[in-house]
Amino acid sequence: MSDELTFVDAVNRTLAQAMREDARVIVLGEDVAEGGPYLVTVGLAEEFGRERVRNTPISEGAVCGVAVGAAQSGFKPVVEIMFIDFITLALDPLVNQAAKAHFMSGGQLSVPLVLRTQGGTGQRNGAQHSQSLEAWLTHVPGLKVVMPSGAADAAGLLRSAIDDPNPVVFVECKALYFRREPVSESPEPIPLGRACTVRPGRDVTIVALSRMVADALEAAERLAGEGVEAEVIDPRTLVPLDLDTLAQSLRRTGRAVIAHEAVAAGGFGAELAAQLQAAAFDYLEAPIQRVGAPFTPVPVSPGLEDAYRPGPEEIVRAARVALEWGQYDAEPWEKGALARP
């Protein structure tokens, strides 16, 4: 059985299922008992009570710390940071405590914690409510980082995140929240560290994160009109990373585009490009192309935000650069295919 569910409903249903099955699963965060601004936790307090679905003060640091303490005492807390921008306030318990507790204790402690948060542009919320900060978290050994691209994956990945004995940062995307897709009534857990080939192709590999997966599919559709078969792969989890699936694809196609909404500079795409070139150097026909946001904070004004956020057009353009590499005497940007670096 499967229903058409929004991303929000898929997360909500998965949380409820996990809470029904295991009394150690608790949910805490600002306004969670009221459902929160995107209604992700709506109804949970009514079913499980306000002891297990705990509204908290606006104290991200302490609340994340409470979740870490509860996790290393045997519970499975799911803590919500309303916007990923506010994770700055929770980084001490997350980075200095949760990520290192298992290691520093010589394996005595473990922290089965899920930190749910959401990021990205699309609502004209400006520079402090629209960021994509996942790369920071992938830099910390001990954390796992998950970025689902749709409702069905969100359900299966969240299930695995809750069952995982480690701290998992689960990065949702506000622009995906109300998109619908079929979601099984009791979704199978999707193992962390397994990429998904969303569309097969042989000419160019497009690795896309979160919202950019849909944009990559649109780009692939446009490229198909030009006779190019693009393969679209969603890594789904950044840590652990399924490098094998990505590298195998790149060895077949010889060309790759990496697309995420985060600022390109220092983004996770840089790490992906580095790992992929090392894993498939001899097969590369062109430099690995990256698509990401420019090096500015996120603007509010609609035209500016739209121009800031990368989409299918940028992916198509980057794919053309990769596909046409070496066909010209001139550098590709002189042909107008790419902004001058």
Add this chain to the structure above:
Amino acid sequence: MGELDAESARDLLRTMWRIRLFEERVAQLKRTLQVHGLIHLSIGGEGVAAAVCGQLRDDDAVYSGHRAHGHAIAKGAPVDRVMAELMGRETGLCRGLGGSMHLVDAEHGFMGATGVVGGNLPLALGTALTNRLQGTDRVTVVFFGDGAVQAGHFSESINLAALWRLPVIFVCENNGFAEFTSRDEHSTIERVSDVVAPYGFERSTVEGSDPVAVWEAFGRMLESARGGAGPFLLECLTYRRRGHYEGDQQKYRDAAAEEEWLARDPIARFTKRLDDDIVAAEIEREAALEVDAAVAFARDSPFPDPSIASELVYAT
């Protein structure tokens, strides 16, 4: 609870000597770089660790800060394994991966030290919350210094503990110095117990170099917390005999400090009160042997295999 009987008194003295002699030895070993990293000693404050942890059970959790050897030992961590940890050995509490500032002994409920001042305050609330939700009578204690009081986590945690009425006891060791700087340069509020006054929960300030005063005040709070009440804050005025860390030049401290020390040595004070020189000497001698054995144990222990580092990043 609250009254200190003869057996508990001997245990208390034993714990204080264990910590004192352990840390004096650590100071020596640091000079020859046989223990590693930043070392923060609690010499002068042993009475608080001993009187608080001496009344707890293994299933009560204790959290601490960077000055944590005493708390770990008082909570039951074996001195030989603490020493081995400081010396970076495989037999250490944390297999040499934690070190002085990150001691953990889960078996004895020592849920951890932290190198981040105030960092463990909210974690203690998390443990207290699980105890509450499971309906147990376990109590959580978190030690911190007066320096942590000005950190954001402190205010957030105090508010949350009060709001949720968690069975947690905040034990502040106020030694008057936050790292190199005296309290009056960090805050306009002298007493930490006054900082939390508006929240309305029970708080008190005691002379930390008087282990009996700490024992009695903490015992009363513990009894209420066992019954599910909380939170509580116990401020213990202590004396930090050593610098902030081993190697600290202590130019900020005046010469009168040594005289103050003689009046505030918790072991001297308690031994006088115990009034049994033979028993006291025997306890000191046993603790010295224990520390000798701990150093020998650590020296004989192997360093960990380098492979354990990558194996312990994630739990499986």
